[in-house]
Amino acid sequence: MRIxxxxxxxxxxxxxxxxxxxxxxxxxxxxxxAHNLRDxxxxxHHSVDDTPVGGGAGMVMKPEVWAQCLDDVMxxxxxxxxxxxxxxxxxxxxxxGTDDNANDSADDTESVDDSNDSGxxxxxxxxxxxxxxxxxSASTEATTDSPKPILIFPNPSAPLFTQAxxxxxxxxxxxxxxxxxxxxxxxxxxxxxxxxxxxxxxxxIGDYVLNGGEVAVSAMIEAIVRLVPGFMGNxxxxxxESYTGDPLLEHxxxxxxxxxxxxxxDPVLTSGDHGKVDRYxxxxxxxxxxRIRPDLVEELDCKAMSKADRKT
Ligand code: 6GU
Numbered sequence: 156m157r158i159x160x161x162x163x164x165x166x167x168x169x170x171x172x173x174x175x176x177x178x179x180x181x182x183x184x185x186x187x188x189a190h191n192l193r194d195x196x197x198x199x200h201h202s203v204d205d206t207p208v209g210g211g212a213g214m215v216m217k218p219e220v221w222a223q224c225l226d227d228v229m230x231x232x233x234x235x236x237x238x239x240x241x242x243x244x245x246x247x248x249x250x251x252g253t254d255d256n257a258n259d260s261a262d263d264t265e266s267v268d269d270s271n272d273s274g275x276x277x278x279x280x281x282x283x284x285x286x287x288x289x290x291x292s293a294s295t296e297a298t299t300d301s302p303k304p305i306l307i308f309p310n311p312s313a314p315l316f317t318q319a320x321x322x323x324x325x326x327x328x329x330x331x332x333x334x335x336x337x338x339x340x341x342x343x344x345x346x347x348x349x350x351x352x353x354x355x356x357x358x359x360i361g362d363y364v365l366n367g368g369e370v371a372v373s374a375m376i377e378a379i380v381r382l383v384p385g386f387m388g389n390x391x392x393x394x395x396e397s398y399t400g401d402p403l404l405e406h407x408x409x410x411x412x413x414x415x416x417x418x419x420x421d422p423v424l425t426s427g428d429h430g431k432v433d434r435y436x437x438x439x440x441x442x443x444x445x446r447i448r449p450d451l452v453e454e455l456d457c458k459a460m461s462k463a464d465r466k467t
Pocket of ligand 1: 308309310311358359360361362363364365366367368371
């Protein structure tokens with residue numbers, strides 16, 4: 156599996172070199188690259204954000220920078236749309252319907268914008284603006300025959316990322332994560348790639364607000380990659396744990412000694428009767444789930460009911 160991450164803090168992802176994730180990369184099972192979004196800016200200040208159209212607090216990440224970066228990372232050619240919504244392969248892409256952008260947005264394929272004289276264009280982004288790259292590929296086609304990527308944006312306003320999503324994404328060949336900061340990325344970026352036929356997903360990891368997508372993406376990557384075949388030393392430990400199969404929380408775990416600091420484990424666990432141990436653990440999982448996550452029990456009940464419905 157190939158994973159590309161785009162962020163203004165690529166160092167955040169140094170942690171992915173540790174532990175099992177690092178080993179998976181050493182084994183060649185996984186390749187993770189964190190790109191610095193600012194490498195795709197062309198102005199002296201390397202700016203990636205601007206004030207929100209329509210007003211309001213905070214800053215929004217600029218679509219031009221994001222698209223140049225993501226085009227390069229995914230090996231895509233820039234495309235714009237005419238007034239009828241038809242794709243136009245364009246060398247001077249203007250944002251449609253935004254008059255204030257009419258003069259300065261001819262940027263998607265131009266490596267130098269008018270306010271910029273830093274000349275600081277990196278080799279990769281310069282390559283993508285090369286005439287030959289644009290000329291010899293169909294507008295919506297990738298420039299290479301590498302597998303189609305799935306493009307994922309962390310977004311606190313998106314649907315929750317679940318174990319089912321992790322399982323599905325663990326079968327993908329190429330994932331690209333775009334980490335927003337500030338008030339997020341201009342919403343036309345995911346829309347644009349979806350229009351190009353890229354599979355685009357947005358996920359939140361929980362009902363709380365983080366300062367940026369980096370931690371959310373780290374969590375998603377860890378949840379996905381451990382499900383890639385060959386990643387875990389012991390695949391059975393995946394089968395038994397919480398959220399796989401039925402949605403119950405896992406029973407508690409103990410190791411030896413059977414009594415520690417005056418606290419004894421239930422004698423069933425040391426009885427050697429596997430049937431009894433299984434039943435004890437199953438009961439405990441149900442009790443804990445009912446108490447801690449009643450919503451999951453409801454989900455289980457609904458599934459059981461719809462299964463019964465199908466039979467009648
Ligand atoms: Cl995906 N992003 C941010 N910024 N905050 C979050 C989140 C994502 N999921 C939960 N909180």
